[in-house]
Amino acid sequence: MTVAGLVLAAGAGRRYGMPKALVPYDGRLLVQRAADTLREAGCDMITVVLGAAADEVRAAAPDLPATVVNMDWPTGMGSSLRSGLAALSGSGATAAVVLLVDMPGVSAEAVRRIVAHAGPGALVMGGYGERRGHPVLLGRDHWAGVSASATGDRGARDYLRANPVRVVPVDDVADDTDIDVP
Numbered sequence: 001m002t003v004a005g006l007v008l009a010a011g012a013g014r015r016y017g018m019p020k021a022l023v024p025y026d027g028r029l030l031v032q033r034a035a036d037t038l039r040e041a042g043c044d045m046i047t048v049v050l051g052a053a054a055d056e057v058r059a060a061a062p063d064l065p066a067t068v069v070n071m072d073w074p075t076g077m078g079s080s081l082r083s084g085l086a087a088l089s090g091s092g093a094t095a096a097v098v099l100l101v102d103m104p105g106v107s108a109e110a111v112r113r114i115v116a117h118a119g120p121g122a123l124v125m126g127g128y129g130e131r132r133g134h135p136v137l138l139g140r141d142h143w144a145g146v147s148a149s150a151t152g153d154r155g156a157r158d159y160l161r162a163n164p165v166r167v168v169p170v171d172d173v174a175d176d177t178d179i180d181v182p
Helices: 032-040 054-060 076-088 108-115 140-150 156-163
Strands: 003-009 045-050 066-069 093-098 124-129 132-137 166-169
Touching: 003 032, 003 076, 032 045, 032 093, 032 108, 045 054, 045 076, 054 066, 066 076, 076 093, 076 140, 093 108, 093 124, 108 124, 108 132, 108 166, 132 140, 140 156
Parallel strands: 003 045, 003 093, 045 066, 124 166
Antiparallel strands: 093 132, 124 132
């Protein structure tokens, strides 16, 4: 079984004041940290979706794995998720585990716990007490449905609410707080 890692890092970071992919955090850019987390977790392949300042991000982080540019990034995260899943469609990946660039507290251990339940029909989310959050694993059988429902800044949210999801506790090893302001 092949599990792909997918980093969504295309936004302009309007509330932050700059694209979050370019934000330094503990000696690395947030985009590098997210890719490193997926690499450390053992993902078989990693794709980073860029958009705003894509050329600057590539120049600042030349060690990034495969990248795809979402030209529709101003429309919201949904288009980035669609772009990433489209890029993975020919890869042979069984599932994709999705990380958002602005959640540096999501750990490799949290990703490993989610990936342990990977399969083509899997839908898995990290559990934080009573709340569901990232990382999110999307089995290949769901990619078309997720892509069809991903609009604006909603990503996979509506699809995940409408389908059975396995929630795996990760709150003891991760924090999915997003960084919205400096």
